[in-house]
Amino acid sequence: MSASEFTVSRFREFLSKRKIMAAKCKKCGTVNLPPRPMCKKCHGTELEWVELNGKGKLVTFSVVYVPPTSLVAEGYGREKPYAFGVVDLGQGAKITARLTGFDVERPESIRLGINVEAEFLERDGKMILAFKPA
Amino acid sequence: MGKLARGVAVIGAGMSKFGAFSDKTTRELFAEAFIEAFNSVDNGIETMEIEALFLGNFSNDIFEGQVHTGPLMADVVGITPGPAMRIEDACASSGVALRLGVLAVASGAHDVVCVGGVEKMTNLETSRVTDVLASAADAMYEFPAGATFPGLYAEIANAHMKKYGTKVEQLRMVGIKNHENGALNPKAQFQSSIRDIMRARIEKAKARGLPVPNWKDEMEFLSDPAANPIVAWPLRLFDCSPITDGASAVILAAEEVARKFTDTPIYVVGTGQGSDSLALHDRDEFTSLRAARIAAKEAYRMAGLEPKDIQIAEVHDCFTIAEIVATEDLGFFKPGEGGKAVEEGLTKRDGDKPINTSGGLKAKGHPVGASGAAQVVEIWHQLRGEAGARQVPSVEVGLTHNVGGSGASCVVHIFRR
The missing domain is CATH 2.40.50 (OB fold (Dihydrolipoamide Acetyltransferase, E2P))
Incomplete structure (x- = not known):
């Protein structure tokens, strides 16, 4: 398991650019907002940033x-x-x-x-x- | 899921007076609670017989600038050099301390321990206390949005009202009931009914020659924004537990030694604890606390009892809506029917399911880290028939329900005479 980039500080960086970014689980598709290092549903660690439309x-x-x-x-x-x-x-x-x-x-x-x-x-x-x- | 490896009993219990005490630190508060618990052991006990201290405390770091409160309090009450530790689970700190004490005795590691809690909150101004309490919520996402503790429970209240039609009048009835109970509790921060408070305001206005309010009853008083201002919509001042200084202490003993100390031990027959996300937005539902349902289920299972078997309960009414949700989560009433139960008087002292006969957090006071163990003090008195004017006749089975934060922690205990 590698160190996650789905951090509070990255979320805040995106927010400062007026973007709401979530961590979408590549395995089960759950959109984790706020982002977290492990998927809240399946606990997987393969995640990707997705932008929400607000x-x-x-x-x-x-x-x-x-x-x-x-x-x-x-x-x-x-x-x-x-x-x-x-x-x-x-x-x-x-x-x-x-x-x-x-x-x-x-x-x-x-x-x-x-x-x-x-x-x-x-x-x-x-x-x-x-x-x-x- | 297990059971206790051996029986555990409460053999003594005590609490400090709850209130605002500018001349007392946590040391004096805890000593006051401990001495009462110590003296309540029917056949006497020596301090050297108490092997360990499990102390609930939420935020003495900020309130008093003092941590390491476990050994500090153990030293103050003369029970060093055994193990002493502070347990922090927000407002559930001393309920969790109780559970850890129960498990330590049940495991055989200790025969006799003290569990308790202390909090000294009135040193800070209200906005700072609001900051400290809010740190029990999600500090990264809820707090920056403007969430406060009353605000989080207000979110729960609004969701409950929308889903079930719960009324603000039903919330206010929780406060009225708990103040009526608190009026009978000499340890309570507010020893007055809301009707008494209303009458005192009227007398004060008359004495000062000010316009005399014409509230016809306490519900009108509570509907008047001047008397009962909004804290976090829809919760008003009298929906909120106060900022309180206080301490509590309970002495536990293994079943096989308990009778040496008392002929009337109160057995801990069930313990359960659950957890959940800190942030409300990470949960699927806002009208019930999953951690409370989990804790209750385990405590009932361990005790071999059902909700209908519970004769009296102290539940975590940090806000009036919290009591309504608690009575649903504990299975006393169906989801959505807690408000109606209050309205029908079922939770009064003479109702089918007396709730918070101590006055609850609302009237007795809520020194955060002390509240969980203080609930046990009331159940101890009630099950022993020693609750004085607020005694519920012939109760043998009681329950405590202690919540941390907006429901990220919950611990439930069941007691039997």
Whole structure:
């Protein structure tokens, strides 16, 4: 078994170029997102990078009013809540991401299952994956 | 899957007062719990008879800048030079410590051990505590997206509501019930019902000459954003367990020596543990914790019992939705029916399946690394008929369910008088 290139840092490098890359298993075809060194389904180590088109469905979410320090630094808090959630990008590939363009003042209006598309937010020189209503 | 090579019993149990104590460090907190456990051994015990310490602790690294807490606590309570170790599995740390202690005694390696937990959380401001707790989730992918612990359980709540029609009112009923129980527990952080809290707010407003709120009952109080602000939609303040300082300690003995220490040992008849991905996005389902189902299945199998045989349970209600999911994962109610069960009062002290008579994490408090063993303290009192005002009549079989993170760890134990 060789050292894997399907690392967190490679994923982040791709993300900085506005690409969502997953590790597809050559054996069973599972799309591993986030990438991982062993296929989550068959545990195989023969993987290849595939780019996802960024279109998905909102699986679940929350609107956060009590943020961690990193988001307090971005200006979020009780007066300015933010949304995050899990997005299903198809083929079993799911990821947690920031949500933008939703009415966070009316979280009850946010519907699970709606179509979303990827957006890339630059924060302090880092790229953060986000999704907005499609 | 196995069975215990020999019987193991709880012969003593204790906990510190839970709350916010600016004048106490982990040392004093753990000593308080240990001394109570030590003194609870009916026929007495010597410190030299306790051979090892399995200590649950989540994040003293950050909270107090002190690690190596296993031997530190063993030294404080005078049980060195035997083995002493810290076990970390997020909020399941001391439930896992309990399991390791049980396995160590069952294996024959030790006859008598102490298991427990400690956490000192109130040194940090809330946003920093939020950071520390979030480190029990996926720090590479969930945290950068903005996930917080309330946020992760909010994701579970939203998925549960969508799939089963669970209502926010049912979540609030969990909090109301657990506060009613906590009001009867002198060790609880919040020894007051939500109705009492509501009345106190009304009196305070009157005394200060401020506009007097006209909440007609606790459900109205909990629906008022001013009284019960959103933490992570749909979870509000009273859906969340608090930030707590506290410690717990349980003394275990091999069955063959247990009767030397007490005529009323509480036997550990089942233990089970499961694991899962840290990140919710790596799971197939969000409305049930697979690790909990696995842990429960193994504990029931080992005990030769079924969910209907459990007379009382302490479950991991870090958030109100977590209690509803727990009662489904443990098989007490069918998937999707946990909310309805709360609404029907089935989980109250006088219901068919009393849940969290201690007040649960919600009202008793949740000093993360201490919570799993503190659940055992309640079951110990209840099965011995020593739970005072919150005693459930004639219970002989009890269960504890302790979850780490958003369900990446779960450990279940079954106890029998």
